[in-house]
Amino acid sequence: MSTTNKPIKTSSRPGRTLAILGLVLIAMTSLVFIQGAKSVRLGLDLRGGTSVTLQPRIAPGDEGKVTSEAIDQAVSIIRQRVNSLGVAESEVAAQGSGTNRQIVISVPGDTGRRVVELVGQTAELRFRQVLASASGIPAAADAAATPAAGVSADVNAKFAALDCTKPENLQGTGADAPTDTLVACDRAGGTKYILAPAEVLGRQISKASAGLDAQAGSAWFVSLTFNGEGTSAFGALTTRVTSLPEPTNQVAIVLDGLVVSAPRITEAIPSGNAQITGSFTQLEAQDLANVLKYGALPLAFDRGEVQQVSPTLGADQLNAGLLAGALGLGLVMIYSLLYYRGLGIVTVGSLTVAGLLLYLFFLLLGEWIGFTLTLAGIAGAIVAIGVTADSFIIYFERIRDEMREGRTLRTAVETGWVRARRTILVADFVSLIAAALLYFFAVGGVRGFAFTLGLTTLIDLVVVFAFTKPLVGFLSRVKFFNSGHSLSGFSSKSLGTVIAKEA
Numbered sequence: 001m002s003t004t005n006k007p008i009k010t011s012s013r014p015g016r017t018l019a020i021l022g023l024v025l026i027a028m029t030s031l032v033f034i035q036g037a038k039s040v041r042l043g044l045d046l047r048g049g050t051s052v053t054l055q056p057r058i059a060p061g062d063e064g065k066v067t068s069e070a071i072d073q074a075v076s077i078i079r080q081r082v083n084s085l086g087v088a089e090s091e092v093a094a095q096g097s098g099t100n101r102q103i104v105i106s107v108p109g110d111t112g113r114r115v116v117e118l119v120g121q122t123a124e125l126r127f128r129q130v131l132a133s134a135s136g137i138p139a140a141a142d143a144a145a146t147p148a149a150g151v152s153a154d155v156n157a158k159f160a161a162l163d164c165t166k167p168e169n170l171q172g173t174g175a176d177a178p179t180d181t182l183v184a185c186d187r188a189g190g191t192k193y194i195l196a197p198a199e200v201l202g203r204q205i206s207k208a209s210a211g212l213d214a215q216a217g218s219a220w221f222v223s224l225t226f227n228g229e230g231t232s233a234f235g236a237l238t239t240r241v242t243s244l245p246e247p248t249n250q251v252a253i254v255l256d257g258l259v260v261s262a263p264r265i266t267e268a269i270p271s272g273n274a275q276i277t278g279s280f281t282q283l284e285a286q287d288l289a290n291v292l293k294y295g296a297l298p299l300a301f302d303r304g305e306v307q308q309v310s311p312t313l314g315a316d317q318l319n320a321g322l323l324a325g326a327l328g329l330g331l332v333m334i335y336s337l338l339y340y341r342g343l344g345i346v347t348v349g350s351l352t353v354a355g356l357l358l359y360l361f362f363l364l365l366g367e368w369i370g371f372t373l374t375l376a377g378i379a380g381a382i383v384a385i386g387v388t389a390d391s392f393i394i395y396f397e398r399i400r401d402e403m404r405e406g407r408t409l410r411t412a413v414e415t416g417w418v419r420a421r422r423t424i425l426v427a428d429f430v431s432l433i434a435a436a437l438l439y440f441f442a443v444g445g446v447r448g449f450a451f452t453l454g455l456t457t458l459i460d461l462v463v464v465f466a467f468t469k470p471l472v473g474f475l476s477r478v479k480f481f482n483s484g485h486s487l488s489g490f491s492s493k494s495l496g497t498v499i500a501k502e503a
Contacts, residue, residue: 014470021353021466028360037363042108043374043448044091048311049108054301056101070298071101078105081291103301108372125202125292126178127234128195129241130250130262136164136185136192148194155181155194164189170258184252186259188279193259195252199237204230208292210285211275220285222276222292231272239268255288325382332389340396342481343489346471347392354388354463358456373452380435380449384456387431391464394427395420395472400495409482409490413473424464431457 041047054074056066071094079092082105091106132148138161148156163169164185178198185192207225212218226234241249242265252262253276261277276288333351337344358381365371398420402412435454439447475481481488488494 014473017466017470032363035367037367040362041366041372043372044106044108045375046311047108051106052306053304054103057300057302074297074299077297124256126198126254127200128198128252128254130193130247130252131196132194133247134192136189138163151194158183159194162192164192184257184259200230200233208289210289220280220282222285222289224274226272235270238265241265242268341487341489350463350468353467354459357459374448377448377452380452381456384453388460391424394423404495410476413476417469428457428461
């Protein structure tokens, strides 16, 4: 009994698939120009950046608060704040031991100063009733001003003497206790306040986000949502002060010891939602929302001198590494051409398309999420390119196996694809799982390696399905290949078959 190898029916249209991929590449290239992404953002080891040391502020009697647990918690919160700003490949680490422990923050690029100033905030947010207010610029009349009712003479004296034009009074320390009556300036230094003990605390906030009020002249604000405890406390506070005379009907929103805003409360707010206004720019509103999302730092810190960090990898070494990678890729292409002959152009074209897609993604992700490329990231991309080359080999060898069994090239392209794609998918999914585990359970440079490994593996799947397979299908219709030309890669010699000669 003999069997007949029937061709697999296929509705594939390689020309259409290749055209769609071409349109995607054109669209991505257009986006690059629209976004103004001129170059790939480089990480600390390739580009350098900004570094600062945060030293825990230790008040007399508070030495016991500076524990390893408190420092580790601060590192975790700061790292989340940095990542929420889209700053990739930053480094946040604790150094030293005991009460000498410090936190070192290193951020790639020249925008690190803003990030460093943001992440070092204690972010102690408190809501306090206003007991008295006056101009932040001291005048002779201030000393003779009528003392605030129900406030000690010592607090009244501090209020009268407070000069909000001095920079040291506008730093904000966050060192005040919630139960204290507080004397503080606003952020601009134009007004000073006496504030009652805090009734709502930052830890009672469950959500924070920045928003734009177009009706108020495009003013930015921060929207807050309280948890159950905070909703109850904020409702009670706003209910009590509504009917009081000015300025005691104001509730000050205090961040790290400075008044962000002090709105008048005209009606009770029992809903558990509030807004912080205060002439914010977009960046200021987004930064404030980000630091409030992840809670207050457990310790107050003094910021050391902000310094520029030189690249840890010199330009010569970087160029040498890239040259070595390019030579290795070139050798893979040359070997493919020598071994697979004409079929090797598929490998060259596929690797070129994969490299172009990867470069475009690097440019766009740098604009969209602040992605930065490090040496570890380059290593991840190179490893994944090896996986990509393996995918081509699996498919090519499967086609050859099908032809050795007597199938024509056009049939072998389809039957070989059905059998090869399962192996390709399994291999790529193994790489994706490894990349995902590394990304979510590692920090620093290892995450950069995992990110580029996963991204390049996904690109491999796109290229194999949308370029390699359609291109091979297109070439199988060309006489040069389906006739078994000696340079096609599908000749009898290339396939290793022996043709018997008649006696």
